[in-house]
Amino acid sequence: MHDSIADDLEVFIESGALWDAEELGAVVARLSAETATTEDPLPARLGRFLEAVRLRQRVADVDPSMRAEIEAIVYPRVWKVIEGIRDGMPDAELRTRIEVMNRRLARLFVEESVGKRRSTLSTMAPGPEADGDG
Numbered sequence: 001m002h003d004s005i006a007d008d009l010e011v012f013i014e015s016g017a018l019w020d021a022e023e024l025g026a027v028v029a030r031l032s033a034e035t036a037t038t039e040d041p042l043p044a045r046l047g048r049f050l051e052a053v054r055l056r057q058r059v060a061d062v063d064p065s066m067r068a069e070i071e072a073i074v075y076p077r078v079w080k081v082i083e084g085i086r087d088g089m090p091d092a093e094l095r096t097r098i099e100v101m102n103r104r105l106a107r108l109f110v111e112e113s114v115g116k117r118r119s120t121l122s123t124m125a126p127g128p129e130a131d132g133d134g
Contacts (some may be wrong), residue, residue, distance in 0.1 A: 001042050001094065004032055009078055018074060019067070020083040024054045042091060045098050046081060050074075054107055069108055077101035 007028060017023035031047030034040065053070060056062065062070070077100065084094045 001034070001040060001081075001085045002038075005031070005043055006082045009082050013075055013078055013082075018053065018071065019057070019062075021054060021057060024050060024057075028054065035102070040091075042094055042098065045095070045102075046078075049098060049101050049105060052102075052109070054094060056109060066112065073101065073104045075106060077104070 012018075012027050013025070015023070017027070028047040028051045031043040031050070033041075035044035035047075053074060054083065056070070076099065080097050081094060081101075083089075084097055
C-alpha cells in the first residue's frame with residue numbers, strides 16, 4: 001500500500017469520521033479504488049473491514065457502549081496498519097494486521113448478536129421443556 005493511503009487513513013482517524021456514514025463510505029470507496037488501480041488487494045480488504053462498521057450502523061443505532069467497543073478495535077488497528085505502511089512492512093505482515101481487525105470486529109458483532117438473541121429468548125414464555133415434559 002502507498003503512503004498516500006496511510007495519509008488518508010490518518011486524516012480519517014484524526015477527524016473521528018468513523019460515525020459519519022458519508023465520510024466512512026468515502027474512505028471505503030477510496031480503498032476500493034486503490035485496489036482497482038494498483039491490483040493490490042490489501043486496500044480493499046481494509047475497506048471491507050470498515051464497510052462492516054458502516055453496515056452495522058445501518059442495521060440499528062449503535063449505543064454508546066458498543067461504539068466504544070468498536071472504536072477500541074478500529075482506531076488502534078487502523079493505526080497499526082498506518083505504521084506498517086510507513087515502515088515499509090511486507091504485505092504479509094500488513095495482511096495479518098488487517099485480518100486481526102476483521103476477526104476482532106466479527107467476534108464483537110457475533111457477541112452482540114448472540115447477546116440480543118439471549119435477551120430475546122429470556123423474555124419469551126417458557127416452552128414445554130421447561131416443565132420437564134420435553
